[in-house]
Amino acid sequence: MTFAEKIRSNKFVVTAEVGPPKGTNIKDVLHHIELLKGKVDALNVTDNQSAVMRICSLAGSKLIVDAGAEPILQMTCRDRNRIGLQSDLLGAAILGIKNVLCMTGDHVSAGDHKNAKPVYDVESVQLLQIVDSLNKGRDMSGNELQGATDFFQGAVVTPEANPLEPQLMKFEKKVKAGANFFQTQAIYDMAKFKEFMKFARKYPVKILAGFVVLKSAGMANFLNNFVPGIKVPQELIDELKAAPKGTALETGMNITARHIRELMDEKICDGVHIMAIGMEDKVPLILQKAGL
Numbered sequence: 554m555t556f557a558e559k560i561r562s563n564k565f566v567v568t569a570e571v572g573p574p575k576g577t578n579i580k581d582v583l584h585h586i587e588l589l590k591g592k593v594d595a596l597n598v599t600d601n602q603s604a605v606m607r608i609c610s611l612a613g614s615k616l617i618v619d620a621g622a623e624p625i626l627q628m629t630c631r632d633r634n635r636i637g638l639q640s641d642l643l644g645a646a647i648l649g650i651k652n653v654l655c656m657t658g659d660h661v662s663a664g665d666h667k668n669a670k671p672v673y674d675v676e677s678v679q680l681l682q683i684v685d686s687l688n689k690g691r692d693m694s695g696n697e698l699q700g701a702t703d704f705f706q707g708a709v710v711t712p713e714a715n716p717l718e719p720q721l722m723k724f725e726k727k728v729k730a731g732a733n734f735f736q737t738q739a740i741y742d743m744a745k746f747k748e749f750m751k752f753a754r755k756y757p758v759k760i761l762a763g764f765v766v767l768k769s770a771g772m773a774n775f776l777n778n779f780v781p782g783i784k785v786p787q788e789l790i791d792e793l794k795a796a797p798k799g800t801a802l803e804t805g806m807n808i809t810a811r812h813i814r815e816l817m818d819e820k821i822c823d824g825v826h827i828m829a830i831g832m833e834d835k836v837p838l839i840l841q842k843a844g845l
Contacts, residue, residue, distance in 0.1 A: 556595040556623050556652055557705035560734060560759045565817050566594040566824035567845060568625060568736065568761060569836050571617075573598060573608035582613065583620070585833040590622040592837050595652060597736070597826070600627040604664025611641055611648075618649045625707065626650050629658025634674035635683065635693050642687055646702040654707045654736065655680040678723070678730045681706055685731030706731055711738040711782035712749035720782075721752060728756045736826040739765040739776075741785045743812060750821055759823040762816055766832060766839070767805035770794045806835060810842030817843070 560566045571585045589596060598613035614624035626645050628638065642653065657677040661669045675683065683693050690701035708727040714720045724735070735753070740746045740762055753760050767773050770793040773785040789808060796804040813825050829836050 555705075556625070557733070559594055560823055563823070564594075565845075566761065567592075567840065568595045568597060568824065568826045569593045569833070570597040570599060570826070570828045570830075571613065571833060572602060572830070573610065573613040575605065575607045577608070579608070579616065582608075583616065586617055586620045586622060588834060589836060590620060592840060593827075594824070595623045595625050597625045597627055597654060600629045600656070600658070601632060601664070602659075604631065604659045604661045604666070604669075606664070606666055611645055611650075614645065614650045615648050623652070624650055625652040625654050627654045627656060628680065629656045630673050630675050630677065630680055631658030631661065631671050634672055638675070638680060639683060639687065639692055642684065642702060642704070643698075646687075646704070651703065652705045652707065653684055654709065655684060655732075656709055677708060678726045681708060681727055681730035681732055688731075705733050707734040707736060708732040709738065710735045710753075712740055712746050713738070713742055713784050714782040715784070717749070724753070725756070728758055732758055734759040734761065734823075736761045737763040738782050739763050739828065741767075741783070741789060741812075743815060745784075746816075747821055761824040761826040762813075762822050763826045763828060764809050764812065765828045765830060766802070766809050766835065767793060769801045769805070772805075806839050807842060810839050813839070813843040813845070817845075 569589050571582055574582055596617050598610040600610040601607055610627050614626045617624035655677050661667060661671045684704050684706040686693060687702040688704055690698050710724050711720050735758060770790050773790045776783045777785055793801050793804055816822055827836050
């Protein structure tokens with residue numbers, strides 16, 4: 554079964570993330586693909602994440618296809634205009650890539666080429682509309698294609714944003730634009746996420762809860778202070794602080810596994826998305842701890 558077939562069949566799916574390297578040495582990314590293949594249902598490939606230049610997500614996705622796994626091509630609007638985006642999507646289709654995650658993308662001021670010119674010819678809702686149009690055999694201008702695409706398109710949402718209302722409005726627009734599934738920004742407040750899911754369940758889309766493993770109380774405080782849309786509850790920070798010396802990461806992994814199990818047992822959402830950020834080797838252990 555493909556990722557789309559699995560999630561549509563109401564299987565609790567698991568996706569994870571691999572970050573392409575900044576350079577041509579792909580030894581580590583190939584290792585991570587092999588490590589996660591068969592343990593997750595699909596692998597996201599980031600698109601110059603945080604506006605830091607790396608190998609393109611299209612090439613990374615092709616590596617996953619060649620390895621016998623299924624990629625989710627992340628595509629942002631920051632670096633390409635509508636011609637470039639559509640061209641890359643057609644290229645992805647003929648390379649056997651079936652899933653695409655449509656994102657607006659972090660501004661270049663966040664990355665390592667601060668003098669770069671951001672494009673943003675379109676934004677995430679329009680990109681979803683573009684994918685939907687390509688699936689129907691026409692480009693953004695209405696021109697007929699010599700062969701349509703068949704993408705399973707996804708989008709992102711931030712359930713812990715404050716205020717939340719703009720996110721809910723954007724969520725509705727993305728559903729109308731053709732989004733089939735959503736992967737969320739990292740969540741830590743289970744009660745708040747469950748409230749969001751009451752809203753999300755009104756729509757015919759699948760939701761994967763996003764998780765970033767907390768390595769320490771310091772990391773949790775950093776996220777609270779500097780990353781919009783993320784709020785780590787104080788009780789989790791206290792749990793990390795109380796961890797014996799040298800075991801904070803283990804505690805963070807246990808927290809993630811506990812939350813995944815809770816969502817799965819209570820059938821709150823349709824799956825989880827684990828953003829390991831340099832700790833891809835920990836993903837199988839987290840899944841094992843969660844009973845997956």
